[in-house]
Amino acid sequence: MSEKSVAIIRKWVAPIIKYYIKNNMIFNPLISGSLLRRFISYKVAKTPLSIMIEPICGCNLKCPLCTTPHKYMTRKQGMMNYETYQKLLDDVHNFAIVFNFGFAGEPLLNPNLFKMVRDAAEYNIFTVVDTNSTLINKQRIEEILDSQLNLLILSIDSANPTFFEQFRAGANFKKTIEQIIKLCKVKKEQKKTFPLIIAEVIVSRDNENQLQAMYEWLMNKIGVDDVWFKAICFPLHSQGFSNDHSVSDLVEKYLPKNGRKRYNFVNGKLELINPTMFCSWEHKCVILWDGRVGACCYDYDGTYTFGNLNEQHFLDIWNSKKYRYYREKLIRHKKLELCKKCSYSIDFGN
Ligand SMILES: C[S@@+](CC[C@H](N)C(=O)[O-])C[C@H]1O[C@@H](n2cnc3c(N)ncnc32)[C@H](O)[C@@H]1O
Numbered sequence: 269m270s271e272k273s274v275a276i277i278r279k280w281v282a283p284i285i286k287y288y289i290k291n292n293m294i295f296n297p298l299i300s301g302s303l304l305r306r307f308i309s310y311k312v313a314k315t316p317l318s319i320m321i322e323p324i325c326g327c328n329l330k331c332p333l334c335t336t337p338h339k340y341m342t343r344k345q346g347m348m349n350y351e352t353y354q355k356l357l358d359d360v361h362n363f364a365i366v367f368n369f370g371f372a373g374e375p376l377l378n379p380n381l382f383k384m385v386r387d388a389a390e391y392n393i394f395t396v397v398d399t400n401s402t403l404i405n406k407q408r409i410e411e412i413l414d415s416q417l418n419l420l421i422l423s424i425d426s427a428n429p430t431f432f433e434q435f436r437a438g439a440n441f442k443k444t445i446e447q448i449i450k451l452c453k454v455k456k457e458q459k460k461t462f463p464l465i466i467a468e469v470i471v472s473r474d475n476e477n478q479l480q481a482m483y484e485w486l487m488n489k490i491g492v493d494d495v496w497f498k499a500i501c502f503p504l505h506s507q508g509f510s511n512d513h514s515v516s517d518l519v520e521k522y523l524p525k526n527g528r529k530r531y532n533f534v535n536g537k538l539e540l541i542n543p544t545m546f547c548s549w550e551h552k553c554v555i556l557w558d559g560r561v562g563a564c565c566y567d568y569d570g571t572y573t574f575g576n577l578n579e580q581h582f583l584d585i586w587n588s589k590k591y592r593y594y595r596e597k598l599i600r601h602k603k604l605e606l607c608k609k610c611s612y613s614i615d616f617g618n
């Protein structure tokens with residue numbers, strides 16, 4: 269890692285340590301889940317460490333296994349307006365450390381996205397954008413590189429055009445890959461450290477035996493800075509999912525046989541492997557596009573929301589009795605209805 273990267277990363281270490289001290293969590297260097305935290309400290313954090321922001325609830329693709337399936341949502345869909353984002357920034361810039369732009373949709377559909385990233389950078393907030401990569405073009409490449417974004421996560425699930433276009437329904441493999449190559453090339457020409465460009469690969473039946481080849485292709489031919497492999501989720505909680513396709517068909521098509529996976533398929537049912545009680549959402553929240561403050565990224569329909577920052581200060585919502593009670597339950601691992609179905613709380617693959 270270059271000296272410049274080390275210096276920049278160091279910039280965020282101090283605020284994170286301060287966050288732990290301020291919130292009486294010095295016993296818990298691992299964010300959550302430690303025994304000490306569970307039995308010694310019952311205090312919930314007074315401010316969040318990281319905020320996930322939904323620039324838009326809507327997408328240009330229709331991925332068959334999308335974990336935030338728009339087709340089954342009962343909440344209203346829409347785009348975050350710039351005023352709502354400004355209100356968020358006003359409320360949280362004193363303590364926010366990470367902004368993660370993503371959640372239920374394709375963030376690049378919001379024309380203000382990179383303006384929002386730049387605004388956050390002015391307050392030294394570490395910014396992350398998670399994209400399906402299909403909307404990258406010449407103008408977006410300039411915007412990305414000028415925005416001071418820190419981490420760009422690109423979903424690239426296959427080197428096989430047919431599988432790619434099936435898994436990312438509506439995407440054009442050739443066009444998407446060409447634009448990603450251009451982005452990586454221009455970044456190198458401009459000698460920029462940031463954004464770190466990460467290719468995120470969901471491990472599936474298609475690629476489980478070619479992960480090394482995928483890694484080499486992405487690093488050497490495409491030119492990304494690193495590759496992360498992620499275990500596949502089956503969004504079985506979505507009502508209607510099983511009306512469209514039988515679970516066994518989807519398992520046969522997508523669940524890895526031997527590779528990294530979250531489930532075993534037993535007697536016609538998917539069973540989570542190694543569920544643990546690790547959950548980092550006591551330190552995080554989601555801001556839905558309409559300004560509502562939500563509990564976690566598994567709650568795609570916004571069932572657990574605690575107030576709207578267009579009507580209240582963020583901290584009044586975060587420290588409300590209802591939200592504190594919810595986070596206390598998370599710390600003590602009393603099972604909330606939402607958590608019973610969660611497939612993220614296992615010991616790898618988030
Ligand atoms: C809901 S997406 C939103 C961001 C963007 N639209 C995208 O797809 O990259 C958030 C993350 O969930 C991942 N994801 C979507 N469906 C998934 C699945 N069935 N299993 C695991 N991860 C999934 C995406 O690859 C992405 O990294």
Ligand code: SF4
Pocket residue numbers: 327328329330331333334335336371372373374400436
């Ligand atoms: S691109 Fe992302 S948000 Fe859009 S359908 Fe696919 S997984 Fe869902």
